[in-house]
Amino acid sequence: MIRAVNRTLRFFLILFGILIMIPALLYPVLRHPEIQTLIIKRITRHFSQELRSTISVGKTEFIFFNRLSMDDVLIKDKNDDTLIYAKKLSATIRRINTDRNEYTLGRVLIQNPVFSLITDTAGVRNLQWYLGLLKRGTGKPLEQPFALMINNADIRDGSFSLINRSAESRENNTIDFNRLQLGSINGILEEFSIKKDTTSFRVHDLSFQESGGFRVRKMSSDFAIADRSIIFTSAFINCDSSVLNIPLAELKPDSGGTFSNFINNVNLDIQLDKSIVYTSDLQHFLAPVNGIHENVNIRGRIFGTIAELRGRDIRLSSGKETLLDCDFDLSGLPDITNSFIYLGVHQLNSSADDIKSIRMPGGKTLKLPEYFDRMGSISFNGSFTGFTTDFVAYGKLESEAGNLNTDISLRPEGKNQFKIRGLVTGNGIDLGEITGNRDMLGDLSIKADVDMYTYSFQKFSGEINGLIDSVEINNYKYRNISLNGLINDKTWDGSI
Numbered sequence: 001m002i003r004a005v006n007r008t009l010r011f012f013l014i015l016f017g018i019l020i021m022i023p024a025l026l027y028p029v030l031r032h033p034e035i036q037t038l039i040i041k042r043i044t045r046h047f048s049q050e051l052r053s054t055i056s057v058g059k060t061e062f063i064f065f066n067r068l069s070m071d072d073v074l075i076k077d078k079n080d081d082t083l084i085y086a087k088k089l090s091a092t093i094r095r096i097n098t099d100r101n102e103y104t105l106g107r108v109l110i111q112n113p114v115f116s117l118i119t120d121t122a123g124v125r126n127l128q129w130y131l132g133l134l135k136r137g138t139g140k141p142l143e144q145p146f147a148l149m150i151n152n153a154d155i156r157d158g159s160f161s162l163i164n165r166s167a168e169s170r171e172n173n174t175i176d177f178n179r180l181q182l183g184s185i186n187g188i189l190e191e192f193s194i195k196k197d198t199t200s201f202r203v204h205d206l207s208f209q210e211s212g213g214f215r216v217r218k219m220s221s222d223f224a225i226a227d228r229s230i231i232f233t234s235a236f237i238n239c240d241s242s243v244l245n246i247p248l249a250e251l252k253p254d255s256g257g258t259f260s261n262f263i264n265n266v267n268l269d270i271q272l273d274k275s276i277v278y279t280s281d282l283q284h285f286l287a288p289v290n291g292i293h294e295n296v297n298i299r300g301r302i303f304g305t306i307a308e309l310r311g312r313d314i315r316l317s318s319g320k321e322t323l324l325d326c327d328f329d330l331s332g333l334p335d336i337t338n339s340f341i342y343l344g345v346h347q348l349n350s351s352a353d354d355i356k357s358i359r360m361p362g363g364k365t366l367k368l369p370e371y372f373d374r375m376g377s378i379s380f381n382g383s384f385t386g387f388t389t390d391f392v393a394y395g396k397l398e399s400e401a402g403n404l405n406t407d408i409s410l411r412p413e414g415k416n417q418f419k420i421r422g423l424v425t426g427n428g429i430d431l432g433e434i435t436g437n438r439d440m441l442g443d444l445s446i447k448a449d450v451d452m453y454t455y456s457f458q459k460f461s462g463e464i465n466g467l468i469d470s471v472e473i474n475n476y477k478y479r480n481i482s483l484n485g486l487i488n489d490k491t492w493d494g495s496i
Contacts, residue, residue, distance in 0.1 A: 053078065054076035055074070056073075057070050057074075058071040058073075066092055066093040067092055070086075070089045071087065073086045077118065077126035078126070079118070079120060079126070081126065082114055083115075083127065084115055085112075085114040086111065086113045087112035087113075088112070089109070090108070093105060094151070101145065101146050102147040102148075104148075104149045104150075105149070105150045106151050107152045107153075108150050108152065110154065110155050110156065110158070111157065113155060113158040113185075114159050115159075115160050115161070116160075117161065118163045118164075119166055119258075121166050122166070123166050125258050128257075145195070147193075147196075149191075149192065149193050149194075150189070150192035151191070152190055153190075155186060155187050155189065156186055158185035158186070159181070159183045159185060160180075160182040160185060161181055161182075162262070164179075167261065173212065173283075174286065174287050174334060175214060175284050175285060177263055178263075182209070182210055183209055184207065184208055184209045185208040186205070186207050186208075187205055187219075188204050188205050188206075189203055199226075200222070200224040200225075200226075201223055202220075203220060203223055204220040205218060206220070212284055214240075216238070217238045217239065218238040220234075220235070222234050228252070229250055230251040231250050232249040232250075233247065241278035241281055242277045242282075244272065245272070245274050246275075248269070249269065250267075250268070250270075251267070251268055252266065252269075253265075263306040263307050263334065264306075265305065267303070268304065268305070268306070269303040270301070270303065274297070274299055275297070276296070277296055278294070286334075286336060287336065288336050288388075291360070292358070292359065292360055292361065293363075294318065296317065297316065298315070299315050300312065300313045300314035300315055301313055301314075306333050306334060307333055308329075308331055310327075310328070311326070311327060311328040311330075314326050314327065318354070319353075320351070320353065321354050322349065322354045323349045324345065324348050325348075326343055326346060326347075328342060328344070329341070329342040330342075336388060337388055341384065341385070341388070342383065343384040345380060345381055348380040349378070352375065352378075355368060367456065369457060371435065374401060374434055374436065375401045376399060376401065377399065379397070379399070380395055380397045381396055382395010382396060383395060386409070388412075389411065389412055390409065390410075390411040392409045392410075393407075393408055393409075393410055394407045400433075401429065402426060402427065402430050402434075402444070403426065403427050403429075404424060406425075407423045408420055408423065409421050413453070417455050418453065419452075419453055420452055420453070421451045423449055424446070424447075424448055425446070426444060426445060426447075427445050429445070430444075431443070431444050441473060442473070442475070442477075443470070444468065445470045446467070446468045446469065447466050447469065449464070449465045450462065450463070451463045460487075460489050461486070461489070462486070462488075463485070463486055464485065464486075464487050467482055468483060483495075483496060
């Protein structure tokens, strides 16, 4: 019995020794980068043939037992365009569980990565095409869903492209989301996780530059892709000048699950909190602010597609007194000239000093008539509806020099010239304060239809028909005066 046990123990000891000796004997061979590279190239060649796509890896080095390094990792799409590329990829392997299809990496370094999402002229996105090949690769569903965890990933000098070849390009000096190019991408990803249909990670110290000049100097955020939506939470973004605090931002793809037609079909939902936006950054998205040098504090919610954009509980402040509390609907962006605009103003406060301090293109400032200075603080609530070339202003304008209720259309006609048409009702308008002739003129109350032109809001001419309810002249109050005639900033031609 003892002899049998000894023989059995001896057999297992010999077997165990052989099992140890085999990898020990192979180790000097397998540890050579040339051998590892050859093995990887054979594997990638096999997958390239299986998937009908170019997959290649340059030099490979696996340092037993947990460090992997690969150079020139390349995956191309069916049109022979680069889908994914990395000049150098190195990783520390923490844990592999093939039974549960789970893989955990420690620190990952990715140098000069390239990621290109391209929609061809047939409307097919290269990533969807490639993922479709992977799904058809085995023809069988995985018994265990794939799971990947990365503790820390360092991205250095990367680039990203979002190209839609089925859409026309734009040339108005704003970011073209059909030809988006980001470069100089650097950042740290932490707690990267892919589980089932959810991808999540934390990014910090992320920086990049768009090909047109827009730059993000520093960004941090929690990031997730779930139910085909891209979700940012607790985001902080420092651009060249602007600073954005975004508690929540969500991008929802179109019905097909793609972002190919970003402007028309991708829905945004962005919540802003205590942020400051400079026009020098905003001009990359909105051409009309190009050359204006201003900044504005903003908070509120912006949602919808770029083409059909909505804003709710928007609060803007700038200068010493300017404050805007509003909702808005914009239809037709990014072409602001032909976009339909609805602006519901809950509160608008400003002053002549704030308006005149706005720095226009070329360093010029706005010039206002002298009577604006005498009106003091100005407030408005109401709405603006229409286009930048023709809109209706409805609401109540209040100032230290009196109040106006307006229901007028305002249409630009030529340089610094506007056509004004509609109903104006004024109460307690201090003509003496506005004109600087307090000894002769007092308060005015009027209701009139106007059809006139104004030139830089300093000169005016046109037709006016209405009723002066009361007006003070030389300390005497005149009442019920009918007006019908032509007027300009110097003369009156009509009946009273």
